[in-house]
Amino acid sequence: MEYIKTDLITVLPELTVLCMAMFILLLDLFIKPKNRIVIYGLAQFTLLAAAYFTVSTYNPAVGYAFSNMFVDDPLADILKLMTFLGTSVMLVYTRQYMQLRGMFRGEYYAMVLFAMLGMMIMISGQSMLTIYMGLELLSLCLYSLVAFDRDSASATEAAMKYFVLGALASGMLLYGMSMIYGMTGSLNISEISSALLETNPKNPVLILGLVFIVAGLAFKFGAVPFQMWVPDVYQGAPTSITMLIGSVPKFAAFAITIRLLVQGLYPLAIDWQDMLLIMAVLSIAIGNITAIAQTNLKRMLAYSTISHIGFLLFGLMSANLNGFASSMFYITAYLLMTLAGFGMILLLSRQGFEAENLEDLKGLNKRSPWAAILMLITMFSMAGVPPTLGFYAKFTVLQAALQAGFLWVVVFAVLMAAIGAFYYLRIVKLMYFDAPKDCSPINAPADMQLVLSVNAVALLLLGIMPQTLMQICGVAISLSLQ
Amino acid sequence: MYFLNSHVLSFSIWLPILAGVVVLLLGNDNKPNFTRLLALAGSLAAFAVTLPLYTHFNYADGGFQFQEMARWIPAFNVNYHLGVDGIAAPLILLTSFTTVIVVIAAWEVISNNIAQYMAAFLIMSGLMIGVFSALDGLLYYVFWEAMLIPMFLVIGIWGGENRVYATIKFFLYTLLGSLLMLVAFIYLYHQTGSFEIVDYYKLPLPLDAQVLIFMAFFMAFAVKIPMWPVHTWLPDAHVEAPTGGSVILAAIMLKLGGYSFLRFAMPIAPDAAHHLSGFMITLSLIAIVYIALVALVQKDMKKLIAYSSISHMGFVTLGFFLFSQLGLEGAIVQMISHGFISAAMFLCVGVLYDRMHSRQIADYGGVVNTMPIFTAFAVLFAMANSGLPATSGFVGEFMVILAAIKYNFWIGFLAATTLIFGAAYSLWMVKRVFYGDIANSHVAELKDLNKRELLILSVLALMVIGFGVYPQPLTEFTHATAAQFLNQMAISKLPVAGLLP
Numbered sequence: 001m002e003y004i005k006t007d008l009i010t011v012l013p014e015l016t017v018l019c020m021a022m023f024i025l026l027l028d029l030f031i032k033p034k035n036r037i038v039i040y041g042l043a044q045f046t047l048l049a050a051a052y053f054t055v056s057t058y059n060p061a062v063g064y065a066f067s068n069m070f071v072d073d074p075l076a077d078i079l080k081l082m083t084f085l086g087t088s089v090m091l092v093y094t095r096q097y098m099q100l101r102g103m104f105r106g107e108y109y110a111m112v113l114f115a116m117l118g119m120m121i122m123i124s125g126q127s128m129l130t131i132y133m134g135l136e137l138l139s140l141c142l143y144s145l146v147a148f149d150r151d152s153a154s155a156t157e158a159a160m161k162y163f164v165l166g167a168l169a170s171g172m173l174l175y176g177m178s179m180i181y182g183m184t185g186s187l188n189i190s191e192i193s194s195a196l197l198e199t200n201p202k203n204p205v206l207i208l209g210l211v212f213i214v215a216g217l218a219f220k221f222g223a224v225p226f227q228m229w230v231p232d233v234y235q236g237a238p239t240s241i242t243m244l245i246g247s248v249p250k251f252a253a254f255a256i257t258i259r260l261l262v263q264g265l266y267p268l269a270i271d272w273q274d275m276l277l278i279m280a281v282l283s284i285a286i287g288n289i290t291a292i293a294q295t296n297l298k299r300m301l302a303y304s305t306i307s308h309i310g311f312l313l314f315g316l317m318s319a320n321l322n323g324f325a326s327s328m329f330y331i332t333a334y335l336l337m338t339l340a341g342f343g344m345i346l347l348l349s350r351q352g353f354e355a356e357n358l359e360d361l362k363g364l365n366k367r368s369p370w371a372a373i374l375m376l377i378t379m380f381s382m383a384g385v386p387p388t389l390g391f392y393a394k395f396t397v398l399q400a401a402l403q404a405g406f407l408w409v410v411v412f413a414v415l416m417a418a419i420g421a422f423y424y425l426r427i428v429k430l431m432y433f434d435a436p437k438d439c440s441p442i443n444a445p446a447d448m449q450l451v452l453s454v455n456a457v458a459l460l461l462l463g464i465m466p467q468t469l470m471q472i473c474g475v476a477i478s479l480s481l482q
Numbered sequence: 483m484y485f486l487n488s489h490v491l492s493f494s495i496w497l498p499i500l501a502g503v504v505v506l507l508l509g510n511d512n513k514p515n516f517t518r519l520l521a522l523a524g525s526l527a528a529f530a531v532t533l534p535l536y537t538h539f540n541y542a543d544g545g546f547q548f549q550e551m552a553r554w555i556p557a558f559n560v561n562y563h564l565g566v567d568g569i570a571a572p573l574i575l576l577t578s579f580t581t582v583i584v585v586i587a588a589w590e591v592i593s594n595n596i597a598q599y600m601a602a603f604l605i606m607s608g609l610m611i612g613v614f615s616a617l618d619g620l621l622y623y624v625f626w627e628a629m630l631i632p633m634f635l636v637i638g639i640w641g642g643e644n645r646v647y648a649t650i651k652f653f654l655y656t657l658l659g660s661l662l663m664l665v666a667f668i669y670l671y672h673q674t675g676s677f678e679i680v681d682y683y684k685l686p687l688p689l690d691a692q693v694l695i696f697m698a699f700f701m702a703f704a705v706k707i708p709m710w711p712v713h714t715w716l717p718d719a720h721v722e723a724p725t726g727g728s729v730i731l732a733a734i735m736l737k738l739g740g741y742s743f744l745r746f747a748m749p750i751a752p753d754a755a756h757h758l759s760g761f762m763i764t765l766s767l768i769a770i771v772y773i774a775l776v777a778l779v780q781k782d783m784k785k786l787i788a789y790s791s792i793s794h795m796g797f798v799t800l801g802f803f804l805f806s807q808l809g810l811e812g813a814i815v816q817m818i819s820h821g822f823i824s825a826a827m828f829l830c831v832g833v834l835y836d837r838m839h840s841r842q843i844a845d846y847g848g849v850v851n852t853m854p855i856f857t858a859f860a861v862l863f864a865m866a867n868s869g870l871p872a873t874s875g876f877v878g879e880f881m882v883i884l885a886a887i888k889y890n891f892w893i894g895f896l897a898a899t900t901l902i903f904g905a906a907y908s909l910w911m912v913k914r915v916f917y918g919d920i921a922n923s924h925v926a927e928l929k930d931l932n933k934r935e936l937l938i939l940s941v942l943a944l945m946v947i948g949f950g951v952y953p954q955p956l957t958e959f960t961h962a963t964a965a966q967f968l969n970q971m972a973i974s975k976l977p978v979a980g981l982l983p
Contacts, residue, residue, distance in 0.1 A: 398665070
């Protein structure tokens, strides 16, 4: 009995989220529509409580639970805290948007919490089974959230695409896992790692299994050549859901990549390094070049995401602690930038109007200088221009890749980054150099404006003082992956 | 007071930036004069805090002075390390001085988004001073790139018709070059484990690595200077930029490229610099001769001055790569002097443009009849631009030409042709714009300089003549630093077989 108690304490944050999600689902049946704000409050409270339990049970040592199926290390704690933060900010940004479109329903919050539970399980998965369970929980919630606006044809189409391709990717991942299991006789990450040391690393079944796993991971990240779903889903889904898909799940994807490739399949690093290298280079090239041709803001951000993922893979493919820490730093920066970028789209949207074309940003400086400067910071951060956080993100992954000896790849990446700067500059151009097309005042709740301001200004301030964030990522990685 | 004295450079950097933020927050178009006065006060205060660099500078010391050091990003061993030598100090003074001029020059001219305009220049001034004083590679890089953002906005918001094309071209050109420099910095970081520039100076490197590093820096700085053939962004940017933007661009931003050659490319890769000096001298001569000829045929006044800037900057790079005390000091004097002259030239075009809304030479003629005082100034600056003795333009060019003749007669000869071409394009423009009969009714209605314009042009004229007659203060600044620099350049950094592991 004592044994189960320690297990349960380890998963306290997960339990909180699970119970509250179910409670919200039930409560929604009995609550009057005009009181739904209570549900929103409960969802935020859940995140706060989960964060509290994560912090209060923080332990720099690595702990296991449920027969080593579940791990609680500093990496997991930090990633979970960031997930809570991202989800909480996302809920703030999307509240009015959902209200105005008749989607302010209890299921939305329950589903977001379930999706987040999936991410938490992925982050802490120490067995391929746990990881897969978490992944499916996340994916199923996301598929249905994409179709949340069920009368929208484009959203339904996007959900369908997402589901079919996502199921395929999950299948690939599972197939890869089964091969690894067949070769090593274990589902547990650390047992796989030690078993691999005793087998021939050139075994074709192992390599094939690895290929399938990498393909599954690449799909979840949206890395080229598994990026086809990204633009369509980003554009088709309601903006609030796009924001969810584009932000926090990348943490979970990052976590399972660390768990599977680094903690589990590190003896095969030579092989997956090459695979990640190819995907990284292609993602940066295709993401940046294709983004130039886009006129839809959400679609453009989708391609921008693809290129960011390419940079993220640079850190991972370096296959050393420095590289993993820089990837983690990159993904944190990416989260803040994505939240700010989509937050701005939500800010400019209003009843019956989706600000999703580039044209809609025209003359923003005349309409609202403050909103324009926030978007300016966000865009320069995405382009990687100092003194914003985005620059340090690019800097850290590039230095990791250079340290690992990929000089010419790094040169190629910076050339692509310069090309990529063009489409971010175009947004600045629209906001500052063009005359406004519509002059309707920006009408957003005060809490959203405040959080968005803090979000974007943080991109600048963390750019001036990036040390703390870098240190957190470095410490989390080095404590968890000794 | 002690705190102020021990943090001169920090104040020089952060005061204008802070002033810019204050102007941005407090100023707006509804109270234009308040906004302008606020900006003026900010720029004057920012100029005042840089003055200790002149009064407290130790001329005998060729190393770094006014140093400040603090840990910034320990994860990558990045320090907030500032310091100036005899090359950076006068350039910082030039920067803060020019910012005051720009703020005054914009007084009634800029009437929309005044606060943003003023703030952009104040912030830019702080960032440029940061570039001149950073002694840490990453810190330098952050300042270097960050200053692109305000300039991008200045050209894009207040520029001419084709401003979007010009400003995006400006940004992407510079960014592309700079990113390669970043790769070089990261490479050096992995070699030394630090971003300290002084550590890079001591790092032995094989020749092929040196050449690669030199080329990476070259890409960044050659674009900025700009050197032929990567100069094409400059005429576009100058033509479209508002007067203040052109002034800062010509007076300071181009100098950043020149300064950075001395701070990074050459001392970090001295053997590559010697190895490639023929290449660099050739590019410089092409800039001096060919671009001067290009300037001759321009129909747009701003374009003409832009090309003349490129040609004059050719002297700077030529002076650097002769590796002689005279050439180096001449190049530095030329940088400072060109800062005043080009600023004055662009302000003169601005004076005309504000009245006529045209930059075409063909739209003018006989301006002297309606604007005699202004013409006197314009002719003086045009003379200085063509290198007339007793103006500051002469000193630097003469020193570089002398050094070039000592190095090789024909290089000196080619460089000296600029005295003819420079006079040709400057004076021919003066003739067509200012002399002759009154060309049209618009010219007949021109009003002469107002007090504000008179003030800024007089101050600049004083500087141009002052440094022309008495260049001592400038050479004093640079003498010890230049000597130390050349000693450093003479020591090979190639690893000697058997001495190093």
